[in-house]
Amino acid sequence: MAMDLSWQFLFFSLVTAFHVTVTVAQEQPLRHFCINSTGNFTSNSTYETNLNQLLSSFSLNTPNDRGFYNFSSGQGSTIANAVAFCRGDLNSSDCSNCINDAYRELRNRCPYRIEAIIWYDYCTFRYTSRSIFGVRDVDPYFFMWNSNNVSNVDAFNQALGSLMDKLRDVVQVGTSLGKFATGSIQVTPFQTIYARVQCSNDLTQYGCRSCLSQAIVYIPRCCDSKQGGRVSLPSCNFRFEIVRFYNRTPADIDTNDTTTTGYKSNSSRTTIIISILAVAFAALLISNVICIILRFRKRKLKPQSK
Numbered sequence: 009m010a011m012d013l014s015w016q017f018l019f020f021s022l023v024t025a026f027h028v029t030v031t032v033a034q035e036q037p038l039r040h041f042c043i044n045s046t047g048n049f050t051s052n053s054t055y056e057t058n059l060n061q062l063l064s065s066f067s068l069n070t071p072n073d074r075g076f077y078n079f080s081s082g083q084g085s086t087i088a089n090a091v092a093f094c095r096g097d098l099n100s101s102d103c104s105n106c107i108n109d110a111y112r113e114l115r116n117r118c119p120y121r122i123e124a125i126i127w128y129d130y131c132t133f134r135y136t137s138r139s140i141f142g143v144r145d146v147d148p149y150f151f152m153w154n155s156n157n158v159s160n161v162d163a164f165n166q167a168l169g170s171l172m173d174k175l176r177d178v179v180q181v182g183t184s185l186g187k188f189a190t191g192s193i194q195v196t197p198f199q200t201i202y203a204r205v206q207c208s209n210d211l212t213q214y215g216c217r218s219c220l221s222q223a224i225v226y227i228p229r230c231c232d233s234k235q236g237g238r239v240s241l242p243s244c245n246f247r248f249e250i251v252r253f254y255n256r257t258p259a260d261i262d263t264n265d266t267t268t269t270g271y272k273s274n275s276s277r278t279t280i281i282i283s284i285l286a287v288a289f290a291a292l293l294i295s296n297v298i299c300i301i302l303r304f305r306k307r308k309l310k311p312q313s314k
């Protein structure tokens with residue numbers, strides 16, 4: 009009887025383990041939108057054929073710009089265009105798996121829709137009949153947030169703002185991993201904010217900056233006083249948390265030495281006050297010395313002037 013139960017347990021464990029392995033193999037989408045404003049296509053239309061062939065040339069060997077891919081199928085008004093980009097720290101097999109999943113999911117979730125977009129943690133993918141290569145798109149968008157609150161809101165917001173500004177400046181120019189960077193900043197000696205920021209690689213420096221600026225503006229609506237959050241737009245996205253949720257990469261920015269955060273500005277204010285005191289003390293000392301020298305000289309000169 010007991011033997012029976014333990015065999016059942018073992019079997020159940022194996023089935024569960026197998027199930028878990030299978031389900032984690034495919035990433036779940038974070039969000040998708042079937043865009044209505046660009047309309048629907050009809051069954052058996054040329055656009056459908058083009059859409060069906062969109063990824064036919066896609067393989068691991070397709071040359072890419074550090075995780076960025078664009079695809080086109082067909083021509084003229086029935087052309088199907090797609091843009092896809094993966095996180096800069098992803099290898100090409102994880103990247104192409106994400107793009108293939110994204111395409112399949114979108115075709116299932118948005119049948120007969122001309123335009124659609126889907127976001128995963130690994131990649132962003134969208135297709136449409138309009139021209140989107142190099143186009144900065146900021147709609148539609150979505151937010152996600154960590155439900156835990158921060159207690160030191162002012163210092164946290166100040167640090168988060170300066171980290172985001174710094175990463176935007178770096179990402180718009182690009183790193184060795186494309187328009188992608190991670191970075192951290194200390195709020196207090198006991199609290200650090202970690203962030204990951206990305207633009208689609210086809211954007212210009214100005215396009216990337218303007219997309220990220222728009223995303224940063226959403227922080228109060230998305231994740232005010234929260235310990236973490238994500239803002240995702242079609243052309244750019246970011247995430248921040250108070251734990252390091254990414255692996256260190258060559259595109260990691262150390263902002264610990266900035267002097268603009270709440271915690272740091274306190275310490276730099278202390279430094280300034282100490283400097284002023286030191287200068288005042290030095291001035292006092294020098295003036296005393298000068299006085300003594302003058303008095304000494306006067307004393308010395310007096311006899312001469314006689």
Ligand SMILES: *[C@@H]1O[C@H](CO)[C@@H](O)[C@H](O)[C@H]1NC(C)=O
Pocket residue numbers: 044045
């Ligand atoms: C989509 O757009 C059409 C035409 O503008 C409109 O009639 C329809 O209500 C919209 N559908 C949805 C689901 O928003």
Ligand SMILES: *[C@@H]1O[C@H](CO)[C@@H](O)[C@H](O)[C@H]1NC(C)=O
Pocket residue numbers: 044045046047048120
């Ligand atoms: C496209 O199809 C969807 C679902 O069938 C429908 O809700 C939507 O209103 C259609 N959009 C337009 C612009 O006709």
Ligand SMILES: *[C@@H]1O[C@H](CO)[C@@H](O)[C@H](O)[C@H]1NC(C)=O
Pocket residue numbers: 051052
């Ligand atoms: C699309 O084409 C298939 C095969 O040619 C046909 O069976 C089907 O009826 C067509 N559908 C429409 C909506 O025309």
Ligand SMILES: *[C@@H]1O[C@H](CO)[C@@H](O)[C@H](O)[C@H]1NC(C)=O
Pocket residue numbers: 078079080141
């Ligand atoms: C990607 O877009 C560029 C610019 O429009 C174009 O020259 C190139 O052929 C596109 N690549 C693919 C695979 O569609």
Ligand SMILES: *[C@@H]1O[C@H](CO)[C@@H](O)[C@H](O)[C@H]1NC(C)=O
Pocket residue numbers: 099101102
């Ligand atoms: C890509 O990275 C994943 C981990 O995310 C790893 O399991 C896989 O083996 C890597 N593939 C290649 C080809 O390096």
Ligand SMILES: *[C@@H]1O[C@H](CO)[C@@H](O)[C@H](O)[C@H]1NC(C)=O
Pocket residue numbers: 155156157
């Ligand atoms: C965070 O703060 C909000 C508003 O003050 C409150 O409703 C929520 O329960 C708090 N969340 C946690 C996890 O404490």
Ligand SMILES: *[C@@H]1O[C@H](CO)[C@@H](O)[C@H](O)[C@H]1NC(C)=O
Pocket residue numbers: 192193194197200261262263264
């Ligand atoms: C910044 O300082 C924190 C706390 O001392 C440390 O954990 C973190 O590794 C530092 N960041 C970098 C990039 O050195």
